Amino acid sequence: MITFLKGKLTDALPTQVVIDVNGIGYEVLIPLSSFEKLPELGQAVTLRTQLVVREDSQTLYGFATDAERELFRLIQGVSGIGPRLALNVLSGMNVGSFKGAIAAGDVKRLSSINGVGKKTAERMVLELKDKLGPATGAAAALDQAAAPHDKTIADTVSALEALGTKPGEAQKAAEAARAMLGPRASVEELVRAALKGG
16 A cells, blocks of 8 residues: 655646656646645655555545545545545545535535535535534634645646536636636635636
8 A cells, every 4th residue: 555655746737746756756646635735846745645446547646634635535435436526525625624514514515516416415414424523613724824825827727627627618717716816816716716606
């Protein structure tokens, strides 16, 4: 089992990174919440990882924090949810917000995440309510504080396209989100606003 990777960040997209670990490049799929916490290209990075082995593939998922990885594992435990949808959930909501939505039984908020319908949101509330402790405001605030605010519209458009939005619509949604939130908004905030707007 590969539990973490520590190396040099050689490539970074909103949903995927490549980490050079002693001359071997590992492709790792990541949620937006982790993308926001990445260093500049060429810098040292450590990601907690989860290897998912299927009959026809081996996919490495990476997370900036233990809390994100733990939540990824829990979400996959919900019937009908695989790793890709679990990653979408983490891209659509940070750990503190997700725990708050589950604790409050906020199906409407959960189903605003791309790829999550009302029935899936209801299943998540039902199956995760007892497994997740109460959300703390401090955890949500810490998650937000860790996000730098220097990402661009291009990253937002790439993220939206990776999450299933058509290219033309992604550009419009990204620009509308920027107009609504202002120039200092992070990619994560812009993507969330764009997804809710759509």
